[in-house]
Amino acid sequence: MSKSPVIYIVEDDSMQRELLADHLGKMSGYRIKTFETGEQCLSYLAENTEVPVAIYLDYYLNSIVQDAMDGLDVLTEIKKKHPDCEVVMLSGQDKIEVAVDTMKYGAFDYIVKGESAFYRAEKALYNIYRFARLQKNANLYKTLTITFGISLLLLVILLIILQQAGLISNMPGWS
Amino acid sequence: MTTVSDLTFLRKFTNNDSERIKKYIGMFLQQTPAMIQQIESSYKEKDWTKLKTSAHSLKPQISYMGIKSAESIIQTIEANSIAGKDEGTAEQINKLKSILESVYPELRNEIGI
Numbered sequence: 001m002s003k004s005p006v007i008y009i010v011e012d013d014s015m016q017r018e019l020l021a022d023h024l025g026k027m028s029g030y031r032i033k034t035f036e037t038g039e040q041c042l043s044y045l046a047e048n049t050e051v052p053v054a055i056y057l058d059y060y061l062n063s064i065v066q067d068a069m070d071g072l073d074v075l076t077e078i079k080k081k082h083p084d085c086e087v088v089m090l091s092g093q094d095k096i097e098v099a100v101d102t103m104k105y106g107a108f109d110y111i112v113k114g115e116s117a118f119y120r121a122e123k124a125l126y127n128i129y130r131f132a133r134l135q136k137n138a139n140l141y142k143t144l145t146i147t148f149g150i151s152l153l154l155l156v157i158l159l160i161i162l163q164q165a166g167l168i169s170n171m172p173g174w175s
Numbered sequence: 176m177t178t179v180s181d182l183t184f185l186r187k188f189t190n191n192d193s194e195r196i197k198k199y200i201g202m203f204l205q206q207t208p209a210m211i212q213q214i215e216s217s218y219k220e221k222d223w224t225k226l227k228t229s230a231h232s233l234k235p236q237i238s239y240m241g242i243k244s245a246e247s248i249i250q251t252i253e254a255n256s257i258a259g260k261d262e263g264t265a266e267q268i269n270k271l272k273s274i275l276e277s278v279y280p281e282l283r284n285e286i287g288i
């Protein structure tokens with residue numbers, strides 16, 4: 001039996017971490033792996049080949065470990081090594097400039113912590129899934145278009161060669 | 176009897192699962208006294224960055240336990256720490272501490288400890 005996809009949660013507040021893991025695990029049926037610091041998450045990512053479908057990453061990660069990397073630095077590192085891995089930022093700050101900043105660094109979404117955060121986290125996961133599906137379809141259409149283009153080109157070249165060899169006529173009927 | 180906390184969110188979130196409610200209240204009771212201590216010590220040291228981080232961390236927990244009377248206070252403490260504003264911050268911290276101290280017995284009673 002294949003393993004279900006995995007979601008990472010990087011959050012230094014144990015209650016917040018537990019609530020989010022509880023909610024996303026129940027809602028999605030995905031496996032959840034949690035980390036207290038960004039450093040722990042990055043070293044786990046480096047040691048494992050399986051890339052998570054999404055990483056929920058806290059903006060401030062220094063309430064327990066004072067000199068821990070902050071969320072933006074962790075986000076930058078994740079995107080550098082795994083550009084396709086979607087990161088959802090979490091913060092207690094309801095500020096548009098903070099949200100815009102995280103998007104500039106490549107975050108998929110920005111969620112303000114609070115009662116509605118869990119529903120929004122669920123919605124973000126659904127959007128990530130939808131986006132991945134659309135991207136997969138777009139890649140498939142791209143491949144099909146290129147294949148069709150090359151086939152058409154080869155056919156035209158073949159017809160030219162055959163015509164020049166006198167094996168086919170350029171007259172209607174080609175007899 | 177009126178209560179300081181309102182567990183509507185927690186009950187809805189856990190689908191009224193008493194074990195999960197107990198777990199989250201337990202975490203709150205275990206964590207917040209240390210967080211308040213951190214807020215107090217950061218303020219005494221006038222370490223505004225540390226105060227901001229501590230207030231910021233406590234904010235969602237207050238919301239999950241439905242402690243409405245403390246929500247604006249923690250927001251003020253966070254805003255003051257960002258601005259490095261000393262005036263009125265000590266009073267706000269004391270108010271917060273006293274609200275939380277009145278919540279603890281309520282929550283302990285809720286989970287039967």
